Amino acid sequence: xxxxxxxIYILPTRFGIMLAALLTAMLIGGLNYNSNLGLAFAFLMxxxxxxxxxHCHRNLLGLGVDVNPEVDAFAGQxxxxxxxxxxxxxxxxxxxxxxxxxxxxxxxxxxxxxxxQVTVNIPxxxxxxxxxxxxxxxxxxxxxxxxAWTYVQASIAAFVAPYPRGDRPLPSAxxxxxxxxxxxxxxxEDFAGLRSYTPGVPLKHMAWKVLARGAEAxxxxxxxxxxxxxxxxxSALEGLSVEARLSQLCRWVVxxxxxxxxxxxLKIPGVAIAxxxxxxxxxxxLRALAxxxxxxxxQ
Amino acid sequence: xxxxxAAAAPVTYPQLKWICACxxxxxxxxxxxxxxxxxxxxCAIAALRLGLAARGRAAPARFVRLGIAALSIxxxxxxxxxxxxxxxxxALLCLMAGLKLLETQSHRxxxxxxxxxxxxxxxxxxxxxxxxxxSYLIGVSWFTTATLLRLSSATPLPEWQRSVxxxxxxxxxxxxxxLVFWLFFPRFAGPLWQLPEDNRSAVSGLGDSMSPxxxxxxALSDDIAFRVHFTAATPPPRDRYWRGPVxxxxxxxxxxxxxxxxxxxxxxxxxGGEYQYRLSxxxxxxxxxxxxxWPTRWDLPDGVLTGDYxxxxxxxxxxxxxxxxxxxxxxxxxxxxxxxxxxxxxxxPPDRNPRTLKLALELRSAHPDDMDYVRAVLDLFRQQQxxxxxxxxxxxxxxxxxxxxDTKRGFCGHFASAFAALSRAAGIPxxxxxxxxxxxxxxFANYWIVRQSDAHAWDEIWIEGHGWLRIDPTxxxxxxxxxxxxxxxxASDDLLANSWRQRIPWFADMRLRLDALGxxxxxxxxxxxxxxxxxxxxxxxxxxxxxxxLVVVLAxxxxxxxxxxxxxxxxxxxxxxxxxxxxxxxxxCRKLAAIGLPRSAHEGAEDYAAxxxxxxxxLAAAVTALCRRYTQIRYGAGSPDAAELAFISGVRAxxxxxxxxxxxx
Numbered sequence: 001x002x003x004x005x006x007x008i009y010i011l012p013t014r015f016g017i018m019l020a021a022l023l024t025a026m027l028i029g030g031l032n033y034n035s036n037l038g039l040a041f042a043f044l045m046x047x048x049x050x051x052x053x054x055h056c057h058r059n060l061l062g063l064g065v066d067v068n069p070e071v072d073a074f075a076g077q078x079x080x081x082x083x084x085x086x087x088x089x090x091x092x093x094x095x096x097x098x099x100x101x102x103x104x105x106x107x108x109x110x111x112x113x114x115x116x117q118v119t120v121n122i123p124x125x126x127x128x129x130x131x132x133x134x135x136x137x138x139x140x141x142x143x144x145x146x147x148a149w150t151y152v153q154a155s156i157a158a159f160v161a162p163y164p165r166g167d168r169p170l171p172s173a174x175x176x177x178x179x180x181x182x183x184x185x186x187x188x189e190d191f192a193g194l195r196s197y198t199p200g201v202p203l204k205h206m207a208w209k210v211l212a213r214g215a216e217a218x219x220x221x222x223x224x225x226x227x228x229x230x231x232x233x234x235s236a237l238e239g240l241s242v243e244a245r246l247s248q249l250c251r252w253v254v255x256x257x258x259x260x261x262x263x264x265x266l267k268i269p270g271v272a273i274a275x276x277x278x279x280x281x282x283x284x285x286l287r288a289l290a291x292x293x294x295x296x297x298x299q
Numbered sequence: 300x301x302x303x304x305a306a307a308a309p310v311t312y313p314q315l316k317w318i319c320a321c322x323x324x325x326x327x328x329x330x331x332x333x334x335x336x337x338x339x340x341x342c343a344i345a346a347l348r349l350g351l352a353a354r355g356r357a358a359p360a361r362f363v364r365l366g367i368a369a370l371s372i373x374x375x376x377x378x379x380x381x382x383x384x385x386x387x388x389x390a391l392l393c394l395m396a397g398l399k400l401l402e403t404q405s406h407r408x409x410x411x412x413x414x415x416x417x418x419x420x421x422x423x424x425x426x427x428x429x430x431x432x433x434s435y436l437i438g439v440s441w442f443t444t445a446t447l448l449r450l451s452s453a454t455p456l457p458e459w460q461r462s463v464x465x466x467x468x469x470x471x472x473x474x475x476x477x478l479v480f481w482l483f484f485p486r487f488a489g490p491l492w493q494l495p496e497d498n499r500s501a502v503s504g505l506g507d508s509m510s511p512x513x514x515x516x517x518a519l520s521d522d523i524a525f526r527v528h529f530t531a532a533t534p535p536p537r538d539r540y541w542r543g544p545v546x547x548x549x550x551x552x553x554x555x556x557x558x559x560x561x562x563x564x565x566x567x568x569x570x571g572g573e574y575q576y577r578l579s580x581x582x583x584x585x586x587x588x589x590x591x592x593w594p595t596r597w598d599l600p601d602g603v604l605t606g607d608y609x610x611x612x613x614x615x616x617x618x619x620x621x622x623x624x625x626x627x628x629x630x631x632x633x634x635x636x637x638x639x640x641x642x643x644x645x646x647x648p649p650d651r652n653p654r655t656l657k658l659a660l661e662l663r664s665a666h667p668d669d670m671d672y673v674r675a676v677l678d679l680f681r682q683q684q685x686x687x688x689x690x691x692x693x694x695x696x697x698x699x700x701x702x703x704x705d706t707k708r709g710f711c712g713h714f715a716s717a718f719a720a721l722s723r724a725a726g727i728p729x730x731x732x733x734x735x736x737x738x739x740x741x742x743f744a745n746y747w748i749v750r751q752s753d754a755h756a757w758d759e760i761w762i763e764g765h766g767w768l769r770i771d772p773t774x775x776x777x778x779x780x781x782x783x784x785x786x787x788x789x790a791s792d793d794l795l796a797n798s799w800r801q802r803i804p805w806f807a808d809m810r811l812r813l814d815a816l817g818x819x820x821x822x823x824x825x826x827x828x829x830x831x832x833x834x835x836x837x838x839x840x841x842x843x844x845x846x847x848x849l850v851v852v853l854a855x856x857x858x859x860x861x862x863x864x865x866x867x868x869x870x871x872x873x874x875x876x877x878x879x880x881x882x883x884x885x886x887x888c889r890k891l892a893a894i895g896l897p898r899s900a901h902e903g904a905e906d907y908a909a910x911x912x913x914x915x916x917x918l919a920a921a922v923t924a925l926c927r928r929y930t931q932i933r934y935g936a937g938s939p940d941a942a943e944l945a946f947i948s949g950v951r952a953x954x955x956x957x958x959x960x961x962x963x964x
Contacts, residue, residue, distance in 0.1 A: 015410045022414045026421045031387070031487060036827050037433050039425040043480035044437065045417055047473035048444065050861070054868045055469065062872055089872040095453045109454040113874075142465070143408070143430040143444070 001152065003063045003137065008150045010057050016145035019049060027165040049145060056146040059093050059139045063153060064115075067135075072283055072290070074161050074250075078121035079130070079158035086115040095141035100156075101134055103178075108179030127246065129161040129255055129291055131155060161286040168237065172230050172262075205261055208230065229275035230264040242293075250289050257282045268292055308406055312352040314450055315403065319345045321443045322396050325416040328423035328436060329393055334378055340371055341397030348401050358402050368398045389422040406450060413447045417438070421954055430820050441470055445464065466537055472867060473892035476860045485846055486829050502581040504583040505733050505754055507556040511694045511702065514733070518689055520751035522734055525580040526818065528746040534574050534591070536737060537629040540769065541589040541749060543734035545607040547643050549723075552698045554716060554731045557643065564604040565634045567593060567766075572628030579821075580620040587611045589734055589749075591626035592769075593932045599625045604639070607730065619821070632766025636728060644728035644761070652699040652720060659724030669727050669762060676721050677775040680714065683707065687714075687777035711780070714772040715756040722770075730762035732769075736780075744815035771897055826895055865931025883947040884929050890950075891922070894957045904930050918955055 012020065023046050030038035064086030073079035081100065087093050087110040096118075099105035101270035104122040106279075124130055135156070138149035194207055209220040232252045237245045249268065256264040257277065265275035266285045273285055312320070326333075326341065335786065344367070348358065358364065371394055379387045396415045399408060419430035420436040445466035449456055456462055504517070504524055510866055525541075574591055590610040602612045610624075647656070662679075666672040686708045694701045694713075700719045702713050704722040709717075715731050736755035738747040756772040773780050836844035836852065888898045888907075896914060898907045908926035912919035928946045 012547065018410065018414060029421060029425060033425045034486070034828075035425045035428075036481075036825055037428060040433065040477065040481050041421055041440075041826075042485070043426050044470075044473060044477040045440065046468055046480065047476035050476060051469050051473045051868075054864055058868050058872060061869070066405060090874055091871055092507055094456065097453075107453045109456075118776060141452060142448050142469070155577070202536060287722070 002063070003060050003150050003152075007135060008057055008060050008148055010053060010146055010148040010250065012143060013140060013147050016049075017146050021105060025038065035071055037186045041298070052143050053146050055142055056148045057137060059096070059141050060137060060148050060150055062089060063087060063093060063096065063110075063137070065098075065137060067154060067156055069155060070159060070182050072286055073124050073129045074160065075160050075163045077163075078125070079123065079124050079160065081120050081158075082251060083120060084115055085110045085118060087112065089113070089130050093139075093141075097138050097140075099136040099138060104169045108175070119169060122158065124158055124160045125159050129157055129159055129292060131157045160292040161290045162243060162246040163249045164251035165252050166240075166244065166246060168248055168252075171236050171253055172228070172232065173230065178252065179227050186202075190249070196221060226263070230262055232264055232266050234268040246289050250286065253285045306953075309357075309408060310352075310403055310409060310450070312349070312355075313354045314348060314409075315448045317449070318351060318409060318747075319852055320417055321439070321446050322400060322412065324439045324442060325419040326393055326396065327429075327431065328439070329389055329419065333390055333393055333427065334375075337371070337390060337394055341393065341400075344397045344401045348403065360402050363396070365596050365941070366404050367401065371398070383401075385422065385425055391425070392419055392422060396641065403760050409447070409450050413443055416443045428821075430817075430824075437470070441466055441591075444469070455895060472864060474866060476857070477852070479856040479860045481709055482835065483832070483849055485853075485858055486827075486832065487848050489671070499963075504751060507546075507585070507711055509546055509552055509731065509733055509756060511554040511698045511709070511713050511716060512691065513693065514754050515689055515710045515755040515864045517751045518710065520721050522751045523581055523814075524749050524751055524753070525578055525585070526746050527579075527591075527738065528577045530575045530577065532574060534628060536570065537774075538572060538574075538592065539737055540592055540731060540732075540755070540771075541735040542586075542592060542594075543587060543589050545605075545759075546731040546733065546734075549608075549647060549716075549720065551648045552694075552696070564606055565632060566610055567595070567608075567627070567630040568633050569593075569595065569627040570629040570631055573625065575625050576623075578620075578622045578624060579818075580616055580622065582617050582619060584615045584617060588616070588620070590622075590624050590763060592628050593630045594624050596624045596625040618964050621826075630766065630914055635763075636761050641728050641761070644730050644795065645723050645726055647720065647723050652697045652698045653703055654697075655717070655720050656724050658703070659721050662721070664724040669760070672725050672727065673722065673760065673770060674717060677770075677772060680718075680772055685709070685776050687711075687773065687780065713771040714776060715758050718770065718772040719758050722758065722760055725954065728837065730759050732759055736771075739811075741811045741815050743812050743813065746815075746818065748811075748887075750812060780943045802831055879942050879947060880929070880932060883950045887925060887929075887950045887953065890953060890955055894955045902934075915958070917956075921953060921955075925953065 026042035026045065027039070029035075030042045040168060066084040066086070068082055071079050072082055083098050083106075085093075085096055085098075085108060089110050092109060092111045094109040095107055097105055097107040098118055098120050098121050100120050104120055106118045107286045108116055108118040110116045114178070114189075120135075133155055134151045134153050136151055137147055138147060140147050153198060194210065195218065197206070197219050205219050207220050210216075210218045231247055234249070237248055240248065246268075251265065253264070253266065256262070258289065263275035263277050264271040264285075266288060268288060269292075271288045273281075273288060322341075322345070326338070327649060329890050330338065351358065353531055372391070375387075375394060376382065379390065381387050382391050391727060392415060395418060396412065399412050399415060402408065403412065412586075417440060423436055424433060442463070445459075445463045448466055449459070470576070506513070522943045544556050547557050576591065578589070580588060588597075588599070590597065590731075593608055594604065594610050597610060599610075599612055602610055602622070604610055610622075619644055650895050662675050663672060666675045684707055687710070688708050689710060691709045691713060692706045694706065698713075702709055703717050712733075719731050720728045733754070733756045735753045737753045738749040740747055744807040755773070757769060757773065759767045759769055762768050832849055834842040839852070841852070891898065891911060894915075896911055902910070904926040908923045911922045915922075925946065927940040928942065928949070932942050932946060
């Protein structure tokens with residue numbers, strides 16, 4: 001959206017008030033000494049302050065700003081909103097500050113006829129969906145005598161997954177431990193032959209030697225546990241509190257995505273996500289954890 | 300949060316260097332008025348702070364800073380005895396700028412320093428009055444503002460030149476607003492409250508006594524004593540005698556002034572030579588005003604004429620003073636000389652200058668008539684080997700004897716003194732008048748400049764039945780001094796050889812032009828006041844101007860200036876103006892959009908025309924022709940000037956109508 005002039009507010013800063021006091025003193029001095037040159041200088045500085053006010057206001061005027069409305073985060077870390085500042089005017093806009101909360105702000109200059117990204121990191125402490133209905137765009141440029149600001153009405157939300165913690169092993173590892181006879185040293189690396197390449201396969205499963213021979217790209221495939229989907233289930237964590245369960249599940253999701261190429265699915269009360277892999281799948285799982293028992297379902 | 304952090308962020312070494320430069324530039328305007336130790340202290344502080352910063356260290360500890368501050372402020376107070384008044388105030392401000400530099404740690408301190416610098420600029424302007432000073436100080440504030448722009452910005456700015464340019468643009472946009480303020484902001488007649496009078500520059504010019512050689516020193520000075528503009532007739536050189544202190548008391552060496560303010564000036568009968576003039580007297584720290592000859596009217600409310608026709612005011616002239624006056628060059632006395640004055644003006648020390656007394660007795664026995672005697676004395680100067688020189692030998696003791704009989708070389712003071720002694724010795728009431736004679740005409744602005752080098756001394760004698768009569772013995776010995784001025788008379792003299800400036804015509808002309816500009820500056824800018832504002836309103840055809848109307852005009856003017864500023868500032872936001880062809884095409888598209896057929900962003904001119912033709916067959920021919928022409932001019936080869944004009948006028952004439960509104964398309 002673009003900033004309209006009616007929505008821009010402006011007030012002097014502390015330094016601006018100091019300047020105003022000084023300018024008043026200068027005017028009184030000039031008048032008292034009947035000094036036309038002193039008055040000329042005092043009036044010039046008053047006018048400079050007025051011009052600076054206009055420039056400060058203009059610094060926001062017509063500025064375009066966009067934001068990704070939803071971000072994912074872990075509790076205790078930052079939700080990183082990426083704002084896009086669009087400057088379609090032939091002059092630089094310096095020191096544009098975006099402020100989402102009292103302690104989350106970022107500042108950036110956007111040169112003429114260009115756009116730039118600003119990331120605002122908002123610390124989030126609790127799991128759940130956190131929404132903000134507006135953020136503030138402000139500037140003190142030039143000179144810092146004035147502060148112009150505007151509120152941008154935009155609904156932004158952070159889906160805060162629980163912090164990944166817990167020391168329970170993955171269900172598959174637990175199952176393995178239960179039937180130790182089967183695995184031994186070979187583990188899940190039962191090589192079962194080659195199959196043709198499909199996108200999304202982990203690099204370490206590529207059959208590089210085949211590719212190097214000049215043949216079509218191929219992938220080594222495995223049998224056994226490696227091919228079985230991993231089910232991360234709410235019911236496997238009896239005896240833990242709700243948040244501890246969610247944290248454990250979150251850890252499992254993160255570990256499974258980072259681990260071997262093995263699809264994983266999530267089952268928590270009310271939600272079941274079929275096994276899969278990849279960033280989108282992981283985000284789906286994390287959002288399911290974030291929104292568990294929240295009033296606001298993910299859109 | 301980050302902005303608050305920026306205000307508290309430490310100042311780096313390069314930034315500190317720029318701040319020091321700003322402070323130095325502002326202090327430079329005050330250098331002449333500051334005690335030397337204060338300047339050295341501020342320099343030392345700046346060097347200390349810079350040295351610490353260069354090693355990446357912070358400002359000195361609090362007690363060190365406080366110690367330096369307390370010590371220097373106490374020193375300053377001991378020297379000045381006050382912090383009230385302009386000189387003391389600005390000295391204190393300069394010291395504070397230096398002390399603030401010492402403790403400058405964060406950007407917050409930078410703001411305070413810039414405010415001090417702005418105030419220092421103002422203080423300098425309250426003391427000085429020249430155009431150059433104003434220009435310089437505007438330059439200083441420009442540079443300071445550019446520095447502030449750089450230091451206050453949270454994200455690093457590109458190169459310096461751009462900050463300076465941006466600050467310059469802000470200053471330029473502030474000018475119209477400042478002009479409106481300056482012209483129409485109501486001025487007050489007097490100061491809001493009384494301030495202690497400043498002890499201004501040292502006394503210069505004529506004093507209230509004259510020893511041989513006094514005026515010679517002045518003759519070498521190029522300083523301007525006053526300027527005169529004659530509103531009607533200009534007196535010839537022989538009548539251009541500007542009356543200063545009149546001296547009565549003679550001790551054989553030095554002539555002194557006895558205070559005769561209590562005696563009223565006897566009425567004079569003007570005989571001829573009436574001159575009206577405006578005198579702009581430079582400050583000279585004495586209470587007399589150099590009026591022409593015999594002043595009769597003046598516009599000084601508290602100016603009075605003494606018994607010997609000196610125009611004086613109660614206080615010393617410490618600012619430039621303007622007087623409009625009328626004088627006569629030929630007058631006659633209406634009352635006889637009182638016995639007391641006759642006694643005073645014939646007194647001579649009996650034991651001094653014996654040879655002069657003897658000569659006077661001899662001459663007097665040969666010429667019993669007063670005028671005959673005077674002529675005989677002047678003939679004596681003319682016939683004997685007397686020389687007019689700017690470089691006379693020093694005289695001691697009986698200076699008139701030494702001059703008349705030994706050295707015979709002198710300047711106007713020597714001749715006036717010797718003549719007065721001879722004349723008094725013969726019983727003729729005589730007094731010495733010091734002042735200025737002549738002046739340089741400034742043909743660029745029709746006024747006369749009288750410099751210290753025009754200082755002169757002459758005599759006045761009392762002739763029964765006529766009154767006081769001016770006798771200038773210098774005119775007898777060097778008539779060209781009167782006709783052409785002191786430099787003309789002594790052009791061959793060694794001492795004036797160094798005033799080569801006066802011999803180069805274009806240089807002299809340039810000086811005159813500059814002086815004329817300076818006068819214009821003074822009259823139009825420095826002396827701008829309530830009256831000038833009323834005249835300005837009358838010029839704007841506002842009848843019966845008063846303070847209220849002035850405020851209304853100020854408000855309207857400010858409104859207009861602010862509207863202009865808003866427009867100017869917003870205009871810079873828009874992309875630069877496109878070329879007329881594209882503007883015309885945009886206009887065509889707007890016209891078509893107005894009838895409900897806007898162009899899509901992806902549509903080229905030909906496609907658009909085809910779509911219009913399909914939707915509105917009645918417009919097909921016109922739109923297709925216009926769009927084809929546009930495409931040809933824009934993308935075709937050849938020089939398209941004529942075609943472009945045709946296209947632009949075609950678009951202007953094109954008036955599509957909405958369907959259904961008009962019966963006939």
